[in-house]
Amino acid sequence: MRGAGAGVSEVLAASAVAGRVDAFQRALLSWFWRERRELPWRGVGDPYATWVSEIMLQQTQVVTVVDYFQRWMARFPDVAALAAANEEEVLEQWSGLGYYRRARFLHRAAKVIVEEHGGELPSTLEGLRTLPGVGPYTAGAIASIAFGLPAPIVDGNVIRVFARLFAIEGDPRSTANQKSFWGLAEALVDPQNPGDFNEALMELGARVCTPRSPACLLCPVREFCAGFASGEPEALPEVARRSAVxxxxxxxxxxxxxxxxxxxxxxxxxxxxxxxxxxxxxxxxxxxxxxxxxxxxxxxxxxxxxxxxxxxxxxxxxxxxxxxxxxxxxxxxxxxxxxxxxxxxxxxxxxxxxxxxxxxxxxxxxxxxxxxx
DNA sequence: AAGTCGGGGTG
DNA sequence: CACCCAGACTT
The missing domain is CATH 3.90.79.10 (Nucleoside Triphosphate Pyrophosphohydrolase)
Structure with a gap:
């Protein structure tokens, strides 16, 4: 039994992925390349589009974002167009999407990119991280998807997938467990296909390794999974107690x-x-x-x-x-x-x-x- | 570590 | 209903 927050190397060594990282990556990627959804921000080859989509996708489901993304890109096709807009125009486009601070951050960051980065998105993890609204997840997502860097990502999907794959117990938000999730993401990301690998992990969490009743029989990596082996994959991750409404x-x-x-x-x-x-x-x-x-x-x-x-x-x-x-x-x-x-x-x-x-x-x-x- | 910040989909 | 979602930021 591994306690919460065990070191990454111990967690990995004790798992079915140990010594088979390549096989794990191949299984996940070939599933993704076969089954992935067509989404308007995929395969566009435009870091701005990746950035916009990732900000919109923060705490927001893919189906909700699709229409907003397309209207946004039609209205603000590039960083310069966004930077030149006024705040009310930006909020008009965001109207109904929620977490309006995201729209303000996007707008403010666009001005920073124009004024301090020559209109081009920073292409490093550290550079991206300086932009308002870009935290550890979003920086990793843009770095890997738009710039092909082997950066790790951890979002709600990845937490669920890893908690089950590696039987990570305890509060997934605890500092110790967060270190485990980020360490695993870094150890597993495929340097040949970092963006696809990261998207594959999230898509697996969204469509197969779901919160209530995961579709293990459709899972391309179930042979690596401690949760599947236990017969109770839905028991992990532990659910956090919610504050009162x-x-x-x-x-x-x-x-x-x-x-x-x-x-x-x-x-x-x-x-x-x-x-x-x-x-x-x-x-x-x-x-x-x-x-x-x-x-x-x-x-x-x-x-x-x-x-x-x-x-x-x-x-x-x-x-x-x-x-x-x-x-x-x-x-x-x-x-x-x-x-x-x-x-x-x-x-x-x-x-x-x-x-x-x-x-x-x-x-x-x-x-x-x-x-x- | 806990609170704040929207809105919608889902069982 | 409750839970969850390609989280970030403040205190």
Missing amino acids: KPMRAVAVVVTRQGRRGKELLVGPRDAGGLLAGMLEFPTVEREGKRWPKLDEVASLLGMKVVAEEVGELTHVFSHRRLLTRIFAAEVGSEATFADERWRWVPERELSQAAISALTRKIYERSKQLETT
Whole structure:
């Protein structure tokens, strides 16, 4: 029995991969070359495309990313185009994808690349690592996939695959186990095909070595796997205890007016730094806990008296928050203006392409739906 | 080492 | 529901 965080060489020596690293690499790679999915960022040969895809894929599944990636590349085809854009345009493209800080990092890094690297992505692990938003995983992914360097990667898929292959017990996030995962990734990556090898590990985790019921009978490396041998591959890795989801309440008012070009809606940017920082939203008051804010509080936010009708309520779940929102609707005169420069009128047909979060999109859909009934 | 930060897919 | 996802960054 190996304890958590055993040295990499001991873990490797005690496994079925010992002395057969070449065979392991060949088995994994030939499966990958046969079974891999066609994805829009694969085989493009453009480090910028690899970078964009890897940032989008952070904590986000492949199927979700595909459309966003294609729209992004059409709008910002290269580093220079991204660097020249303003932040709102960047957030418009990211709208709905979540973790908006990633979009800001991508944008900021593009400026750094133009100003300090002559417009070319750094081609070393250390250079990539200096870019905002590029951590150990993403640096390894770009280095191996775009530049052919034998850099290791460890993501959620690799953790699961290695925990099973090598029977790594204990909390996979512990420092000791992280050292094991990174050490194994470094020891196993095929220097001839580092990018394909790394992608193969992740694709195996995503499609075969899945969390609940892994498809071991389809696995190209099951002969090397301690989890398969044990008969209980799904027992690893150990699942971490999740922190509690805190309740939140909010009141949002969808304020409309008839502008010269049809109906317009009042929106403003959220505070920087917090949840959904900088995204446009309807006038909203949020509160931690289960007590509802009052409509008056939204009115004072706007500096006006609001005559509004409640049109519904919806729930939105974040990873660590559960937010219930009461939605009101108010129509104001076409001459309505607001002293606070935070607020601005957006034509209804432009809202769907604005820099709004999925939550704001849901609120809008709900208010529209009630209008017609 | 623990918390923060979205959103969607899945059993 | 709960869990997970081609994580990074802050405290």
